[in-house]
Amino acid sequence: MESEQISLSEASMSEIDRELAKYPPDRRQSALLAALRIAQDEHGWLRPELIEHVADIIRVPAIRAHEVASFYSMYDLEPVGRHKIEVCTNISCMLRGCDKIVAHLKDVLGVDINQTTEDGRFTLKEVECLAACAGAPAMQVGHDYYEELTAEKVDRILEGLQ
Ligand code: FES
Incomplete structure (x- = not known):
């Protein structure tokens, strides 16, 4: 049809x-x-x-x-923000402190996992292995990968995303 x-x-x-x-x-x-x-x-x-x-x-x-x-988690069945932040919480990233990255993102953005900021700018998601284990902890924003994350690095990345 x-x-x-x-x-x-x-x-x-x-x-x-x-x-x-x-x-x-x-x-x-x-x-x-x-x-x-x-x-x-x-x-x-x-x-x-x-x-x-x-x-x-x-x-x-x-x-x-x-x-x-x-x-598949890569498909969004609900509206998402302009930037979809997908943080890997699988084993390598877990061992390298992704919990702190997730907590920092929640704190800075004021949202929980699977939520979008009020201004529609960011959606925060948790994903399985991004195949970037050597650079753990890692996240993907749109089509870009970011590795060896720290809270400071996350802040710089967010600043660069309008
Ligand atoms: S476990 Fe995080 S990228 Fe593989």
Whole structure:
């Protein structure tokens, strides 16, 4: 079923076409994760209608796209702030003091995990291993990685994000 009032830009559609071209025609569903990511990058988060629109494009059942979107933490099913801060709390980061980084971020931003600051600037999230263990503790903000975090380094990073 085609969704109302939800669309993707030409640039996003071209990107999805490039993803689809990587797979045989009978394996279109392999591009689903990438297509959801592209849709999220354009719209900021994945509202149900957008997930269904992506399902239409990839030609998979809507329920399949909803299952994928709700399984992976990289997809946001609710609005997020301009900057999504994802702090790793997995083992290497835990051993290297990520609890202090999380506490500092909560304190400075005045929010808890999975909350957005009142000005809509930041959303704070906790994630599993970011594959940056050698630089633990680590966090990701948008598409950027930050490693060997300290409270002071976090402050400098936040200052640079409008
Ligand atoms: S455990 Fe934190 S990046 Fe791997």
